[in-house]
Amino acid sequence: MTDKNILPAGFESLEPFVEYWAGETNDIRWDRRSRASMPDIQAFYDAMLARAEDAIQHLEKFPLGDMPPAEERLFCLTLSLVHASIAVELHEQPRAIDSPFPHGLHVTRGPWPHGGGMGQSA
C-alpha cells in the first residue's frame, strides 16, 4: 500500500479500492464506473455503502474544499459510490441500456469540490 492510497484511521479496509475508485473529478469517476465490470462495481458498492454514513460523519468534521489528503481521498471514494449506485440501482448493468461506449460525453466541470474544471468557466 503506497502513501497515496492511505485513508483516515478506521477506514483502512477500503484502501484497496482507492487506486481505481477515488477518481478526482466527476468525469473520471464516471469513466471508471463505465469501464468496470458489474462484479467489480458491486464489490465496491457493497463495501463502500456499508461505511458511507460513517464516512460522511467523519468528513463533516473538516471544512469543505480544504481537508487533509486522506480525508479528500475518502471524500472522492464516497462520491464514487454515487457513480457505482447508478449502475447497481438504476441500470443493473455498468452503463445505460443500449448506450455506446466510449460515448464522447464529458462532465467538463463538475460540482465543487472534486468536480473537475477542464471546460469553460461557470
Place this chain on the structure above:
Amino acid sequence: MAYDTETARPDFARMTPADLDTGPVPCAPYISPDWFELERERVFGRAWLCMGRVEQLPEPNSFITREVEICKALVLITRDKDDNIRAFHNVCSHRLNMLVTESSGKRSIFNCRYHNWTYRNNGDCTGIPDIKNFFGVDKKQCGLTPIHCDVWQGFIFINLQAEPEVTLREFLGPYAEAYEGFPYPFADNAYVIESNLNVNWKQIADAFAESYHVAAIHPATIGNTFASKSLNPFGRPLSGHAYGAHRVMCTFGNPDYVPPEDAHVERLAYSGMDTGNVLGGSDSKKLQDLANHPAANPTKRPNWGADVSWIFPNFNIDYGPGGFWTHEFWPTSVNSTRWILRVHVPEATSVRERIMQEHLACRFAEVMLEDVTNTQAQQRAMESGAKTHMHLQDGEMLIRHSNAVIRKWVESGSAREALDLD
C-alpha cells in the same frame, strides 16, 4: 399530494397553435447541405445568439471567448472596469492572428502572441511594437472589430449582422414579456456537460423539446419521475405556448416520486431534502419565486416536472422546482453539433449536499447519454433517404414550431420580415 389526472383525458387541451400547419414536416433541413448554407446566412447570420450569462464574467476585467462555427466567428466578450460588457471579433488587426486563446480569464490588456500588438478590453489598440517602420498605420484605426452585444436578464446575446435589423428586445418579443422578472437561481455556479455529436443541431435540440419519448428512452433514469404508467403514460405536456419566434412547454412530473426501497445510495443522497424532483438541485426558498412566476408552470398544476423554454434558434433555458439549466446547440456542419449543458446549482455547503449534487449530476449525465446517443442513430437513418417527412403529434409542438420559424427565416428577405415587424 392530489394528482391532476386531466392530462390522461382524451379531450385534454391541445397546445399546437391554430396558425401552425399540422401536416408532416420535411426532414430535408436536417440533412441537406444546401439548407445548411441558408441557415448559416439567414438564421445564424441574422438572429441574436446567446453566449452565456454575465456571471461567467464575474468581476471587472473578466473575459470569455466563444466560437460560432457555422458563421466562422471567433468571439471575445469582455467586462471592463465600469462593468460594461462588450463583444469583439477575437482577431488581431496586424496579421489577423487569433488574439485570445484561453476560454476565460481576467485581464484588462490583451497582447497578441505573434508580434505583441496590444489591446485594451474596450477594444482600443494600445500598442504597436516598432510602429515607426509601418507605413502610416494609425493606432486609432487598429482597434478590435466590435460585434453587436446586448444583455437581457443577465443573458449575453450577440448579433453578427454588421448593423442588426432588430434589437434584442424586438427579437425576444413576447418571450421577454412573459419572462420579465424571472429569477435565475444559482446563476453564478454550474456544472457542465459537453459533447461533439454526429448529428444535425436541430436533431439534438428536438431531443430536449418533447416528453413523448421519456417512457421509452428513459425507463430506468427518469421514466417514473417525468412520466407515470398510470397517470401520464405518454408524457403529455401540461401546457405549451409559442412566443413569437420562441416556444415553451411545461412537462409533467411525478410529485410523489420517492426512491425505491433498495436504492440505498439514492436515498442517502437525498436524505435531508424535502423535494422529490430528481433533477432539482436544492430546496432553497429562493426557488419559491421561480415556481410562483406566472411563466413557470403557467397553469400552476401540482404535478409539475420542468419547463422547456427554447429561444430561437439554438438556446434553451429550462427550469423546474429545483432551479434552471441551459442547453446550447452549435452547428459545426450539417451533421455535427457542439452541445453544452449547464446545470445551475448552489455551491455545496456540506459533504451531504455535495454527495446529493454528485447524484444529480450523475443521473443528469445518464439521461443526456440516453437522449443524445439516440439522436446519432436517428441522423444516420434520416440520411439514408428512406423517408422525406416526419409525423409530429401535439406534444411535439415545439419541434413543429422550430421548423416553421427556421423556414420562415430562411425564406424571408430580412430579419424584420421574418419577425413580422414590418
